Amino acid sequence: MTLPQPDKPDIDDKFRTIISDINENLVFLDATYGVETKVITFTRDLTAASGTVGYTGVGFQPTAIILFLSEPTTGRKSWGVGDVDKTNHTLMERYDGTLSIRTTWIGQIWTTLDDVHRAKISSYDADGFTLEWEKEDSPTGTATGIALCIKGA
Amino acid sequence: MTLPFPDSPNTDENIADSITRIEQNLEYLDSGFSANTKVVYYTADMTTDLGTVAYTGAGVTPKMVIIMARSTSSSSWGVIDENGDEMVMYIPYTDLSATDTAKAVYLEQASGASQTAVVSALTADGVNLTWTKTGSPTGTANIIMFYLG
Numbered sequence: 001m002t003l004p005q006p007d008k009p010d011i012d013d014k015f016r017t018i019i020s021d022i023n024e025n026l027v028f029l030d031a032t033y034g035v036e037t038k039v040i041t042f043t044r045d046l047t048a049a050s051g052t053v054g055y056t057g058v059g060f061q062p063t064a065i066i067l068f069l070s071e072p073t074t075g076r077k078s079w080g081v082g083d084v085d086k087t088n089h090t091l092m093e094r095y096d097g098t099l100s101i102r103t104t105w106i107g108q109i110w111t112t113l114d115d116v117h118r119a120k121i122s123s124y125d126a127d128g129f130t131l132e133w134e135k136e137d138s139p140t141g142t143a144t145g146i147a148l149c150i151k152g153a
Numbered sequence: 154m155t156l157p158f159p160d161s162p163n164t165d166e167n168i169a170d171s172i173t174r175i176e177q178n179l180e181y182l183d184s185g186f187s188a189n190t191k192v193v194y195y196t197a198d199m200t201t202d203l204g205t206v207a208y209t210g211a212g213v214t215p216k217m218v219i220i221m222a223r224s225t226s227s228s229s230w231g232v233i234d235e236n237g238d239e240m241v242m243y244i245p246y247t248d249l250s251a252t253d254t255a256k257a258v259y260l261e262q263a264s265g266a267s268q269t270a271v272v273s274a275l276t277a278d279g280v281n282l283t284w285t286k287t288g289s290p291t292g293t294a295n296i297i298m299f300y301l302g
Contacts, residue, residue: 019172022175023175026175026179035301038235068242070250070252073249075248077242077244077250144242146240146242146252150217
């Protein structure tokens with residue numbers, strides 16, 4: 001009587017499959033959870049109408065932004081942060097040179113008592129972010145923004 | 154961020170090599186996943202040609218540095234990303250504001266009197282900055298660095 005012999009298990013093939021699966025998981029983990037940072041700069045015409053503007057060139061979808069905004073003619077400036085929930089806060093210099101906090105905006109240039117230009121995060125995008133700009137009355141000049149974009153784990 | 158992933162193994166030798174490379178990738182990912190933070194305070198002599206200075210104490214290779222600096226009549230807020238790209242917003246002696254997209258520190262005390270710094274390297278424990286002195290700035294700069302790595 002001859003017993004049925006099992007096939008010889010191809011251990012090598014299974015081992016290779018496991019290693020390939022591990023590699024695929026590493027690629028996924030790297031793309032999903034790796035910490036990345038990128039700094040970009042832009043300008044904003046303070047006479048422009050309210051509206052949204054997309055900024056690209058980041059190379060990943062941020063989960064947080066640190067934004068420095070300044071207008072050289074008047075010297076007005078702000079330092080803002082936005083988190084993964086698009087909650088915005090900024091410390092900004094008012095038209096009279098004093099400092100103040102705003103909890104709705106990530107950046108604000110306040111040139112005179114009535115003239116303001118400010119922004120908040122509208123969305124985080126695949127290659128950058130979109131800011132929603134709001135203009136009050138008639139600010140002038142051009143602001144420069146420095147945005148440090150962060151993708152966190 | 155690109156990992157040196159091994160090719161699909163097709164021989165026993167390649168399997169052994171692949172396992173080694175997976176171990177290396179796991180170490181890489183561990184550093185990539187980490188979000189360690191550290192704040193370190195430094196000073197800099199504004200009167201000296203400082204050259205390249207190694208700032209240490211981060212404990213990790215930073216993926217991001219925020220540099221807040223001040224000296225007499227001047228201050229600056231600089232950022233550095235993981236690629237070593239740098240930008241700074243600064244307030245010079247005029248009390249206005251300005252930006253420079255190729256520097257990390259910019260302290261201008263008077264017309265023709267400043268110290269500026271650029272990133273020369275992100276290191277395993279912080280950042281190396283190369284300073285340039287113009288004219289005769291005075292005093293000491295106070296510098297706070299926030300590292301994320």
